[in-house]
Amino acid sequence: MIGSAVAERIARKADRVSGMRVAHVSSTFYGGGVTELLTPLTLMMNAMGIDTDWHLIQGTPGFFGCTKKLHNTLQGEKLSLSDAERAIYEEVVSENAARLHLEDDDAIIVHDPQPLPLISHFPARETPWLWQCHVDLSSPFAPVWSYLRGFVDQYNTAIFSLPEYAQDLGTTQHFVPPAIDPFSPKNGELSEKETGEFLANYKIPTDRPLVVQISRFDRWKDPQGVIHAFRKAREQVDCTLVLVGNNASDDPEGEAILEELKNSIEEGIVIIAVDDPILVNALQRRAAVVLQKSLREGFGLTVTEAMWKGAAVIGGDVGGIRHQIKDGWNGFLVKTSDEAAARIVEVLKDPQLREQLGSRARATVREKFLMSRLLEDWLDLLIRFGRPEV
Numbered sequence: 029m030i031g032s033a034v035a036e037r038i039a040r041k042a043d044r045v046s047g048m049r050v051a052h053v054s055s056t057f058y059g060g061g062v063t064e065l066l067t068p069l070t071l072m073m074n075a076m077g078i079d080t081d082w083h084l085i086q087g088t089p090g091f092f093g094c095t096k097k098l099h100n101t102l103q104g105e106k107l108s109l110s111d112a113e114r115a116i117y118e119e120v121v122s123e124n125a126a127r128l129h130l131e132d133d134d135a136i137i138v139h140d141p142q143p144l145p146l147i148s149h150f151p152a153r154e155t156p157w158l159w160q161c162h163v164d165l166s167s168p169f170a171p172v173w174s175y176l177r178g179f180v181d182q183y184n185t186a187i188f189s190l191p192e193y194a195q196d197l198g199t200t201q202h203f204v205p206p207a208i209d210p211f212s213p214k215n216g217e218l219s220e221k222e223t224g225e226f227l228a229n230y231k232i233p234t235d236r237p238l239v240v241q242i243s244r245f246d247r248w249k250d251p252q253g254v255i256h257a258f259r260k261a262r263e264q265v266d267c268t269l270v271l272v273g274n275n276a277s278d279d280p281e282g283e284a285i286l287e288e289l290k291n292s293i294e295e296g297i298v299i300i301a302v303d304d305p306i307l308v309n310a311l312q313r314r315a316a317v318v319l320q321k322s323l324r325e326g327f328g329l330t331v332t333e334a335m336w337k338g339a340a341v342i343g344g345d346v347g348g349i350r351h352q353i354k355d356g357w358n359g360f361l362v363k364t365s366d367e368a369a370a371r372i373v374e375v376l377k378d379p380q381l382r383e384q385l386g387s388r389a390r391a392t393v394r395e396k397f398l399m400s401r402l403l404e405d406w407l408d409l410l411i412r413f414g415r416p417e418v
């Protein structure tokens with residue numbers, strides 16, 4: 029899939045860091061984009077001879093309530109974190125630090141705000157610490173960001189998904205967009221027959237074109253806006269809306285949002301709360317249109333996944349979605365639900381347009397957003413920050 033010259037280049041880079049011990053630290057094995065990245069990335073790093081661990085930090089519901097608040101403020105919401113909340117956040121991370129033995133590692137890679145303060149508990153540092161932030165940092169709420177920045181500045185570098193998330197920091201910054209694993213159950217080939225069987229198992233009607241959004245139940249993903257767009261589009265073309273969502277174990281808000289959405293269930297709207305990668309695969313393949321109408325989006329792996337399957341994707345004109353979709357070329361970008369409705373109608377009425385957007389979308393992902401590229405970016409970072417003698 030990547031060609032022998034690229035494979036050889038990656039192997040040569042891997043040789044330079046083989047034998048290193050690297051630890052990734054995140055807050056959940058389950059749900060959300062970080063898990064989606066680390067599952068294949070940690071396997072590939074091990075396969076390339078880098079001894080790579082993946083640790084989780086544990087926390088109480090109160091802790092994850094605080095970290096979700098941090099996540100929301102990083103994406104621009106104006107909420108302040110009380111002294112008591114800061115204390116819970118820092119205390120739980122300090123307990124985790126006591127349980128994690130990272131002293132023997134050659135590089136430590138910390139993901140997102142949940143485990144960010146860990147670094148303060150390993151003062152005698154000879155090894156590099158790298159912080160990767162996966163959220164949309166285009167307009168973080170300043171008071172909370174300046175609090176978190178105190179931790180970020182202790183790291184050897186901060187890694188963001190896109191250049192426009194660059195911040196004023198006392199440490200260096202790198203930009204690494206995410207990628208997908210084309211061989212995973214979620215992204216691998218699936219025949220039409222298997223796709224049909226999967227949808228039938230979930231009792232998803234396929235007699236009308238499917239409009240699909242797959243996302244954690246999170247207001248930044250704008251599920252209400254999707255329902256509004258669907259209702260409006262349906263006045264002109266008959267279709268079915270399928271909303272699928274799982275719930276990350278570090279996201280305490282999902283349940284309430286799902287409950288709210290259930291009130292919108294009516295004929296033609298299917299809402300499924302399940303974590304099933306093959307259902308995601310089948311829906312992205314069968315959908316006439318895939319929506320990702322986010323209001324903020326660090327990157328948007330669901331967009332990449334759908335584009336890889338040749339779907340016509342209509343995405344919110346925000347964050348990482350903009351880096352994947354070139355409006356009108358390989359998908360559409362929209363600012364409002366009304367615009368989304370108009371694009372749904374346009375795509376549903378024009379199968380040729382759908383075909384054309386989809387084939388360009390797949391080519392975009394092949395060129396820029398496959399796992400081999402992400403692995404190489406990480407090898408470059410490890411070469412740069414890893415043991416100097418290697």
Ligand code: UDP
Pocket residue numbers: 059060061062064214242243244272273274302303304305308327328329330331333
């Ligand atoms: N996902 C899933 N099932 C769902 C909802 C999401 O498997 O019901 C996956 C989705 O396929 C993608 C990841 O979770 O791989 C979400 O990543 P994204 O970057 O789109 O958003 P995040 O959840 O990190 O904000």
